[in-house]
Amino acid sequence: MFTSGERVFRKMRSSFLPSVAKQLFKDIQKIWKETSQIPDDLLIALKFVFGPSALQALDLVDQRSVTCLSSPSGRQTFQVTGGSGRMYICLVSCHFCPCPAFAYTVLRRNEGLLCKHLLAVYLSQAMGVMQQETVSDQEMTTLLSATSF
Amino acid sequence: MSSRKRKKYSTDIKCVYFPDELDHSLLKAGKEKDTALSVASSIKSWEKCGDSFLNTPITKKTTSSGKTLSAIRKLSQALAFDTCVTEHTEEEPLHIAWSDSDKSEDETKDLHVLQVVPKKRFLKTPRYVAPFHSYTSALDLLTDNYEEPPVIDTDSDIVQSEEEVERDSGQLISDCDSNVSNETLEETTSKSTNPLELEISGYESDDANNTMTSSTMNCDEGRQRSVSHWVRSAQALLQTPQKVTEKQSKTPEDSAKKRRKFQSGGLAERLHRLQCRQRSAISFWRHKSVSENSTAVDRPGVLVLEVLEVQEECSMRLVLCERRTPPAEGHHDDQAPSEKRAPLLVLFNKETVAQLNPLPKDVIHIYPPWQSLSVEGVDYDIILNTHFSQKVSFSAESAVTSLPSLTAPKRTPYSLDKVFGLLEGCMTTEEPNKQDVHFPIRDSITGAGHCQSLLDAIEALGQAGSVGRLLCVLVQDSYGMFSMVQLHLLASTDDLHKYSQMWQGRTCLLRNIKVVQRVTRERHTRLFGLIDSLWPPLVPLKYHGGTASLQNESRAAGPPPSFCYLLCGQESSVEPSENQPVSPLYFPPTKQTLKELMQKEQKFCRCSFVATVLYNKKQAAKVGQGNLWLALTDPSLQEEQLERPLRRTVTLCVNTSCVLTSSVLEALNSSSVCRMSFIDVVKEHGMFVCAEQSVIKLCPLEPDPTVSSSLGSLDQPVRLDVLDSEVTPSSLCVVSGVIVGVDENTAYSWPACNYCGSDHLEMLTQQRFHCVSCKSILDKPETKAQLEVILSQSSLKDCTVKIKV
Numbered sequence: 001m002f003t004s005g006e007r008v009f010r011k012m013r014s015s016f017l018p019s020v021a022k023q024l025f026k027d028i029q030k031i032w033k034e035t036s037q038i039p040d041d042l043l044i045a046l047k048f049v050f051g052p053s054a055l056q057a058l059d060l061v062d063q064r065s066v067t068c069l070s071s072p073s074g075r076q077t078f079q080v081t082g083g084s085g086r087m088y089i090c091l092v093s094c095h096f097c098p099c100p101a102f103a104y105t106v107l108r109r110n111e112g113l114l115c116k117h118l119l120a121v122y123l124s125q126a127m128g129v130m131q132q133e134t135v136s137d138q139e140m141t142t143l144l145s146a147t148s149f
Numbered sequence: 150m151s152s153r154k155r156k157k158y159s160t161d162i163k164c165v166y167f168p169d170e171l172d173h174s175l176l177k178a179g180k181e182k183d184t185a186l187s188v189a190s191s192i193k194s195w196e197k198c199g200d201s202f203l204n205t206p207i208t209k210k211t212t213s214s215g216k217t218l219s220a221i222r223k224l225s226q227a228l229a230f231d232t233c234v235t236e237h238t239e240e241e242p243l244h245i246a247w248s249d250s251d252k253s254e255d256e257t258k259d260l261h262v263l264q265v266v267p268k269k270r271f272l273k274t275p276r277y278v279a280p281f282h283s284y285t286s287a288l289d290l291l292t293d294n295y296e297e298p299p300v301i302d303t304d305s306d307i308v309q310s311e312e313e314v315e316r317d318s319g320q321l322i323s324d325c326d327s328n329v330s331n332e333t334l335e336e337t338t339s340k341s342t343n344p345l346e347l348e349i350s351g352y353e354s355d356d357a358n359n360t361m362t363s364s365t366m367n368c369d370e371g372r373q374r375s376v377s378h379w380v381r382s383a384q385a386l387l388q389t390p391q392k393v394t395e396k397q398s399k400t401p402e403d404s405a406k407k408r409r410k411f412q413s414g415g416l417a418e419r420l421h422r423l424q425c426r427q428r429s430a431i432s433f434w435r436h437k438s439v440s441e442n443s444t445a446v447d448r449p450g451v452l453v454l455e456v457l458e459v460q461e462e463c464s465m466r467l468v469l470c471e472r473r474t475p476p477a478e479g480h481h482d483d484q485a486p487s488e489k490r491a492p493l494l495v496l497f498n499k500e501t502v503a504q505l506n507p508l509p510k511d512v513i514h515i516y517p518p519w520q521s522l523s524v525e526g527v528d529y530d531i532i533l534n535t536h537f538s539q540k541v542s543f544s545a546e547s548a549v550t551s552l553p554s555l556t557a558p559k560r561t562p563y564s565l566d567k568v569f570g571l572l573e574g575c576m577t578t579e580e581p582n583k584q585d586v587h588f589p590i591r592d593s594i595t596g597a598g599h600c601q602s603l604l605d606a607i608e609a610l611g612q613a614g615s616v617g618r619l620l621c622v623l624v625q626d627s628y629g630m631f632s633m634v635q636l637h638l639l640a641s642t643d644d645l646h647k648y649s650q651m652w653q654g655r656t657c658l659l660r661n662i663k664v665v666q667r668v669t670r671e672r673h674t675r676l677f678g679l680i681d682s683l684w685p686p687l688v689p690l691k692y693h694g695g696t697a698s699l700q701n702e703s704r705a706a707g708p709p710p711s712f713c714y715l716l717c718g719q720e721s722s723v724e725p726s727e728n729q730p731v732s733p734l735y736f737p738p739t740k741q742t743l744k745e746l747m748q749k750e751q752k753f754c755r756c757s758f759v760a761t762v763l764y765n766k767k768q769a770a771k772v773g774q775g776n777l778w779l780a781l782t783d784p785s786l787q788e789e790q791l792e793r794p795l796r797r798t799v800t801l802c803v804n805t806s807c808v809l810t811s812s813v814l815e816a817l818n819s820s821s822v823c824r825m826s827f828i829d830v831v832k833e834h835g836m837f838v839c840a841e842q843s844v845i846k847l848c849p850l851e852p853d854p855t856v857s858s859s860l861g862s863l864d865q866p867v868r869l870d871v872l873d874s875e876v877t878p879s880s881l882c883v884v885s886g887v888i889v890g891v892d893e894n895t896a897y898s899w900p901a902c903n904y905c906g907s908d909h910l911e912m913l914t915q916q917r918f919h920c921v922s923c924k925s926i927l928d929k930p931e932t933k934a935q936l937e938v939i940l941s942q943s944s945l946k947d948c949t950v951k952i953k954v
Contacts, residue, residue, distance in 0.1 A: 045534065055424065
């Protein structure tokens with residue numbers, strides 16, 4: 001695997017794509033803060049890294065479909081209104097979305113980092129365009145238990 | 150005005166030229182002059198075009214995909230619009246083959262084959278060599294010779310043309326323009342000033358490349374000219390591509406989705422445009438690289454890389470490569486030893502991988518434009534958008550291996566606990582962890598426990614007794630919630646001031662706190678009276694669910710809380726923070742004059758004031774045991790004229806639950822007049838009560854020069870009310886009259902100790918007594934007497950005044 005000669009290169013680390021994703025979100029956040037815009041290059045980079053989810057996720061962001069729900073007990077989750085009108089509850093501390101695309105593309109086939117809902121959550125977070133809503137603890141419990149995980 | 154020409158190039162395809170609006174509207178010089186007129190005329194031409202097709206002989210293709218629109222659209226975008234047809238060139242059919250990369254929600258993954266027929270050569274229009282600042286503008290240059298390629302307005306046009314094309318879907322149309330544009334490209338590449346000679350303007354994450362936005366945005370306006378009509382016309386010309394491969398099975402997320410318009414001006418619309426442009430650029434490039442063998446590697450911006458390692462992650466290939474200097478001309482295989490350079494991590498997407506199949510020891514050329522990203526924590530530079538890649542030399546392995554997927558080690562799936570940084574950051578800033586809440590503290594002391602039995606115990610034993618006092622602090626968080634935190638037993642009551650100084654008004658961190666009880670307003674009137682006196686807060690409060698930006702808005706505080714938590718902890722549970730000396734939330738007690746307080750209508754409240762103690766009445770022998778009644782006055786009540794019904798003195802009852810420090814006790818015990826400050830005293834039923842959470846402190850006699858005169862010391866003899874019919878019990882008053890009689894029935898006398906004043910004497914001998922309290926022998930004890938005298942008073946004619954002396 002290495003070239004001949006005295007040049008020695010480090011073996012590749014276990015995974016890079018999450019770091020790339022993280023960096024892109026960070027950059028989006030920074031640029032958005034400064035200019036309230038995402039430059040074309042960054043959009044194209046998103047597309048490259050995240051694939052078809054990128055366009056759909058951006059559409060969700062345009063529609064301001066992501067809401068951060070918080071309850072007095074301190075719990076927070078993200079609610080995303082999908083394209084068909086369905087609401088998906090995405091968890092904050094865990095990389096998960098109950099949508100079928102996530103189950104198929106990410107979990108089953110390991111072909112993507114995230115689904116469009118999760119990507120929309122990250123993008124909305126980076127851009128600070130998340131809606132905020134407070135729900136009661138009761139409602140939060142219902143939401144979390146009703147979601148088919 | 151449109152003149153249409155038809156030329157037949159082959160038996161089964163038709164070619165339609167687009168009219169001369171192309172001439173004047175699409176020339177770059179004339180770009181800006183495009184008017185609605187040309188659009189209108191082009192629409193007309195489109196209609197005509199559509200009409201004319203109805204009458205022409207059509208050869209239907211047997212396999213025509215229903216979803217050809219995407220292919221058509223792509224190709225149309227790929228074609229330079231700014232083509233002006235004038236002359237013929239050579240006639241060789243060209244095949245453009247490309248695969249859809251990254252299909253969007255309702256585009257199919259088809260391999261489209263288009264037959265294109267060359268027709269005419271473009272006018273040689275002078276090229277723009279503009280400085281470009283970004284990947285995306287670099288992309289544009291690949292697709293046309295203009296600086297500003299057209300932008301397809303995806304919204305209305307596509308939808309409309311969709312319908313129209315579907316109407317004509319069975320018809321054969323050929324694309325006449327494509328070759329022309331290809332030729333343009335070819336022609337331009339041969340020139341010395343190469344349009345593809347791009348600066349490496351990859352997207353660098355380190356510096357916010359804001360200029361790119363402006364440059365591409367400026368282009369946008371110029372491009373949105375006769376896009377719609379051109380698209381329609383181009384679509385009319387294109388041959389229906391054949392569907393070579395079956396549609397890939399739809400993932401659940403694609404199913405049941407109609408094409409919807411993206412929000413105009415939104416990010417999705419912009420990305421869609423960029424994506425389409427990129428796709429067309431890719432297809433062009435691939436075609437070009439297929440047709441011409443020479444690869445101009447010496448152009449700047451071309452990455453010549455040797456593959457070291459390949460890894461697959463989420464259907465992308467991550468290829469660790471080493472840079473190589475471009476080989477000498479003509480010798481592609483020659484790999485001259487290059488100097489040491491940091492390796493690059495190159496990402497290839499699925500489609501590129503399918504074409505390229507990078508394997509170790511391969512040499513790959515990556516042509517611009519590409520993007521470079523620096524990721525924190527990763528040593529290599531990451532190369533993105535590597536669509537324009539070509540394998541130049543093959544390693545020995547590739548001959549053997551068949552499918553790319555077998556060679557690349559597939560990564561194990563990512564664990565689901567990974568979050569991409571941002572959300573974690575969001576959590577800690579948005580929602581304060583229950584453990585790390587910062588409270589400003591307002592000190593207060595309460596007696597040990599609230600239950601009856603403990604109070605009794607305290608009363609019985611007094612302050613010096615073994616039952617200690619619990620230190621309690623009232624805290625408030627930045628959301629406005631109050632809590633009473635019971636801490637530890639006070640070693641001595643004097644420690645109260647020590648803690649007060651340490652903590653009062655400071656922002657503190659509370660740790661290791663347990664919740665004891667949640668109390669409501671109805672049951673704990675005095676506590677909530679205290680809370681009410683601290684409401685509304687001095688600074689705007691945070692509220693749950695507000696975003697950072699909203700916190701800055703002022704918001705009405707609303708009613709004071711109706712519940713409060715009782716917490717318990719230890720002395721170490723409270724940690725004052727070093728930052729601020731005084732928290733902005735600290736609501737210091739507002740001292741008022743007694744006059745104001747007595748005039749207040751409020752039946753029940755908490756107040757603070759400074760007053761002079763004129764007299765204290767002890768219920769028990771010693772101050773500190775049992776309740777204490779004080780008669781107070783202050784300068785506001787000592788004014789010359791005091792309007793009724795105000796009295797000159799007020800009564801204050803000090804409960805046993807109120808902690809009195811030794812200095813206060815001492816002052817009270819002495820018979821001299823003393824001035825004290827009373828904080829958070831309960832005022833109920835016209836009387837003051839010092840209960841839990843009240844603090845009594847000695848006040849220096851010399852008034853603070855900053856303090857207003859109303860709180861100054863009393864410099865004249867104290868004025869008191871004269872006894873009248875409205876006197877209240879336990880108040881001080883002046884009585885003057887003439888003694889008219891003595892009630893002898895109730896009069897008596899007794900001996901008392903000379904030293905301690907105790908009444909408890911034991912008789913030793915006839916004249917000698919032993920005082921039990923101070924253990925002294927008294928030879929001649931003093932005599933105390935009690936009798937009631939009757940006074941006659943001029944003001945109270947119809948009452949009998951009896952004074953017990």
